[in-house]
Amino acid sequence: MDIDAIIAAASRANQSIQYNLGSCSRILHIGFFFDGVGRNVEQDVPNQRLSNISRLYRAFPLPEKSTDSEVYKAHYISGLGTPFNDDPAEFLQSQMDKARDDYQGGLPTDPKDAAEDFAKDALSGKSPKETLTEMRNKLLSPVGRLDSLKQSYMGNLKKIVTEATPWLRDSRIMAYNFATGVDSRLESAKSRFASSFKEAVSTGEIPVKLISVSFFGYDLGATLARQFIDMLLTEICKKNGEQYIYESVPVDIVFTGLFDCSRDTPASSNNGMEYAGTAAAFIPGGIAKVAATICSMLGRKYIDHMSxxxxxxxxxxxLVAAHERRPWRCLYRTGQNDRHCEELMPGCSEDIGGGLKPDEQKPSAELSRVALNRMYREAMKAGVPFPDLSSLYQTDAMVWSYFAMSDTVNGLTASEWTARYQRAVSPKRVTYQALNRHLDSYFEWLGAQYYLYRKRLRLLEAQHSAIYRSYEAANGLLGISSQAKSAADDIVEDIAILKKHWGWLDEVRDAAYQQLRDDQDLPPVYYENVYEPACIRAQYFIDCGGFGYRGEPAPPKWDRAPSEIYSWFVHDVQTLRNGDSITNEFFCIRWMEPH
Structure with missing residues (x-):
């Protein structure tokens, strides 16, 4: 037994003492697993894109492992924009193992055309200026107030109809633009909590004396987990002194594990300015609701939860992705409490929450396993009934395989390279300064690659030109010898290969120029934390390319992070997804919601 297992045993013992649990009592362990947007076990298994949420869900003990003193129930909630199974029971856990390679489970076919027609109709509207004018008139006019109430009623009715229509509710275009599926998932979680308790008390002679609950979530799923925690405390349980009880049984929330929590959907066009410029989401009272509505109309699509x-x-x-910078994916922080730890880890959001495949831009997809193992150990130590990870291979090799790391670079695993990186780039604490430090490190590496790319490209172009200018080239019957033409063709092929793999860096250079030209009237807090550091990175990147093309020495290095972490493990989702273009926001850290 290692030190983590000892700490876990101590946590469970303290829980028993706190709630006066004797030998004649049972604990009901309930785990809720809210997956990330677009993530769904049934779809991800055959595509080998399991998230860390689904892997943790698989590790939670199955109900048949319940004992006279402990009962286990795990509930998986699929991500927004995917089919939602309201009553999966233990189907998913049992099927994940069987379907690792050849899962052929049927999914309902969505009438996508109808969903798109519905969404396009809902999305069509007036310009932002007209929208703002109408909003102002409605707020100031009694008639407008009445119209607003009518529209609100019809909007709620449409929402109810949408939530009750799974193929419409779970279509990506609806979920991403209107956050449909939120209410259905929360109500399902509420029902599952009640049914888990009812089933536990109806089976077994020993009374249930404690409900021990844990929550896990990824991006928008993390926000849903937080929203359900609030529901649990305010709507489901009753407060009795310092305790919360359900059906006269105490409820203990032992752990909440979040992977890169965000409230915004992929359809959100928010770039952080709505936070920095207006802080609309944090204005108290009715004004906040109006401001939030306006923000949504102007492009921000998000889950309405803030606490x-x-x-x-x-x-x-x-666990927060230190290199995530998609502007719509603003970070939703957990608050200022010593027991609530937030920690930066290298990578984009998918490198933290999972869902990528090997050789998808980078050779390895195991950086997310580092975050997975970190979360697993912390949850186990807090009292979540996960088996001891150090001995998991001997007790359950199948579950162990979901957490194993096999990729090595120069003899070191992703976990070991992460440790080296974190020693070199020390800030783990989540601050704007720390985010900029991590991104500076990345751009020093990327700038070095651009320097080498431009230097090599210039050399090949010079060699190609020299062939046609050489005296020997003129000896051929048509003005160029076959040997010279063959050599020139080889160089052209080398240039094509070079541009195929690294030509996207020229797009990054164009975005760098755009960043330097994009001089706006920005709030000081945004200028200092986001805009100015991005401009410094953009200029550095441009300089790297220029020095390389001119054959000058590379800019000086000050970063000590191992290049292997970027070459093999850290992904750039902006250059990975089809249709995603690189803009000047590529150089910017993302905004954080105040906590």
Whole structure:
């Protein structure tokens, strides 16, 4: 037994003492697993894109492993924009193992055309200026107030119809633009909590004396987990002194684990300015709701939830992607509580929450396993009934395989390279300064690659030109010898290969120029934390390319991060997804919601 297992045993013992649990009592362990947007076990298994949420879900003990003193129930909630199974029971856990390679489970076919027609109709509207004018008139006019109430009623009715129509609710275009599926998932979680308790008390002679609950979530799923925690404390449970009880049984929230929590959907066009410029989401009272509505109309699509993680959560861990910078994916922080830990880890959001495949831009997809193992150990130590990871291979090799790391670079695993990186780039604490430090490190590496690319490209172009200018080239019957033409063709092929793999860096250079030209009237907090550091990175990147093309020495290096972490493990989702273009926001850290 290692030190983590000892700490886990101590946590469970302290829980028993706190709630006066004797030998004649049972604990109901309930785990809720809210997957990320677009993530779904049934779809991800055959595509080998399992998220860390689904892997943790698989590790939670199955109900048949319940004992006289402990009962286990795990509930998986699929991500927004995917089919939602309201009552999966233990189907998913049992099927994941069988379907690792050849899962052929049927999924309902969505009438996508109808969903798109519905969404296009809902999305069509007036210009932002007209929208703002109408909003102002409605707020100031009594007639407008009445019209607003009518529209609100019809909007709620449409929402109810949408939530009750799975193929429409779970279509990506609806979920991403209108956050459909939120209410259905929360209500399902509420129902599952009640049914888990009812089933536990109806089976077994020993009474249930404690409900021990844990929550896990990824990006928007993390926000849903937080929203359900609030529901649990305010709508489901009753407060009795310092305790929360359900059906006269105490409820203990032992752990909440979040992977890169965000409220915004992929359809959101928010770039952080709505936070920095207006802070609309944090204005108290009715004004906030109006401001939030306007923000949504102007492009921000998000889950309407804003509160710190409650103090009733005994312990939490929020693993934050240090290199995530998609502007719509603003970070939703957990609050200022010593028991709520937030920690930066290298990578984009998918490198933290999972869902990528090997050789998809980078050779390895195992950086997400580092975050997975970190979360697993912290949850286990807090009292979540995960088996001891150090001995998991001997007890359950199948579950162990979901957490194993096999990729090595120069003899080191992703976990070991991450440790080296974190020693070199020390800030783990989530601040704007730390985010900029991590991104500076990345751009020093990327700038070095651009320097080498431009230097090599210039050399090949010079060699190609020299062939046609050489005296020997003129000896051929048609003005060029066959040997010279063959050599020239080889160089052209080398240039094509070079541009195929590294030509996207020229797009990054164009975005760098755009960043330097994009001088706006920005709020000081945004200028200092986001805009100015991005301009410094953009200029550095341009300089790297220029020095390389001119054959001058490379700019000086000050970063000590191992290049292997970027070459093999850290992904650039902006250059990975089809249709995603590189803009000046490529150089910017993302905004964080105040906590």
């Amino acid at each position: 710190p993680l409650p103090e009733q959560v005994k312990k939490s861990l929020h």
